Amino acid sequence: MKVKQFLIAALAISMSLGAVAQEKAAFTPSGKATGKVFFNYHYDMSDGANQESSFEIKRTYFGYKYQISENFTASVTFDVGKNDGGSDYSAFLKKAQLEWKMSPVVKVSLGMIGLEQFSDQEKFWGYRYIMKSFNDEYGFGPSADLGIKAKFKISDDFFANAFIINGEGYKKVQDDDGKQRFGADLVYHHKGLIAKLYIDANSATVVDGTGNENDVTATAFSAFAGYKFSDHFRIAGEYNKMNNATKYSKVADNHDREGLSFYSTYSFNKKVEIFGRYDYLTSNTLSGETGKWNLAKNGDALTTGIQYAPVKGVKMALNYQAFMHKDVNAKDNSMLFVNFEFKF
Template identity: 30%
Template sequence: MKRAYLTFANNVSDDLSYKLTYDIGSNEDDSAYTAFLKVAMVKWKSRLGDISIGMQGMNMFKTMENTWGHRFIAKMPMDTYKFSPSADLGIGVTRSFGLVSTSALIMNGGGFKKAEMDSHKKLSFHAVYGEYKLNKKDGFNAGLSFSYEPYDKDSVTVENTSIMGLFGGYAGNGIRAGLEFDTKKNKDAKAQIISTYVTYRLSDKISLLGRLDMYDPDTSVGKDGVQDIIVGVMYNAEKGLTIAPTFRMFTREEGDGKNSVVINFQFVF
């Protein structure tokens, strides 16, 4: 078992709720199992929108993650290639305007596994037109994500990192598919991600899936990109239990690649 989530959630009233989530998995020091407090937030439904305070999920790729729908198989590209953490500490507001859903956050910027390292804050904005939970409902969506974070280049110089993502998705007739284009810019480099993913439901029990990620850490440098392909089958064995054997092919423009067969399990209770 590589990762487990333990979540506690409760509605205090019609307008106030809280949520706690522990993320249990490996860390950067190669510890097999370390528990991180990933979410510890209070949500208040106000006239301005839903206001969330505390450690909470980032808004940079949540809609795309819903379209992909298989977090237990692979993280989203922005998370994999360190464009954005999946959670951070701060305050945010979400509000819908008809078919347009928006989210704005002011965060520490270090993510949920690291303490804040400086006095700068990260600003992020997410907007989507259409159905933002394509893993739950049929429809389509299109939108963008943007974040801006200053950082100390040295003791006297402040630079900034900006990240932008454009995305779209569709679900219907047993097919769910998405496409995203992400960029990360600072003074030293411009990184880029192109990713597409699709799931085709053959029956209530069996689905086929595929995903292609193309990542370039610096578009001004040649032959430093990587490509990651995932294809597989998902089998819903019982309610709450999913088994997914996948084949993965990781290649570099220069250097050795890697092929592997991975069997993923998801148990939800």
């Protein structure tokens, strides 16, 4: 727990340092509303598919951002999408955060905050409306949660983030044990290169098969590197590992998952580009078992397609998505999509 105490101290010190900042008198507060919609039509070519084709709205975001002063910004975002209860269009509070620019090198965010685990990967991938980035897609971490984080500018090329959050994600409240998730990352960004190391940890009391209670610590680790060779071509890869958890919010002793993701884009011009991505997901074998505990969901995923962006705020893509199961008894998925993103 010394690491957690250190992070708490670092956040407290950074907040105290910003208290001496002076605001300029000429600033005029302002704000704007935003919206984003993910819409698609897909055709399922998998053997034995129950639903051959469908139109869907997978996600809709509504938000408002207000610049209170030169150093304070407030923002609220609602995420409208399918929930575990079966409703297709339930609204969740995705973000309700206050950002405080304490100094040129320290910025603190608190409330329901956007997280850093896969933010850089998602931005580099660039096709969130088609498919989530690896950590988000396979449940290695949430995109937002209740808590506090601080971003530090170490140099023109190095940045660090430290955070303490509830750990259950933005769709759930804090669990009964009241234990938090804490972690940090280090990002290097120079010209076309970006590299990132991330780690977090959270603990929970787990009851084993004999009824004994044990404190188990779950961890997540990721390493990411991407390079943009020019305005036309970019390529990236990442490795992700999660220990002692079946999902970021579900601690389970000795249940591990890991995987790789590689993706690349070639842009012909500002409107047309082609892209491809490959994911590999696997899990460990539990003591006394002969097969991997997550075999039903282990496998290889392939996504490839072409995107057309006719005007600013509108994107559309024809793409193919497949998932090849490691379980020989499971049927592979094969789907053709036409995805749209429109925003204001």
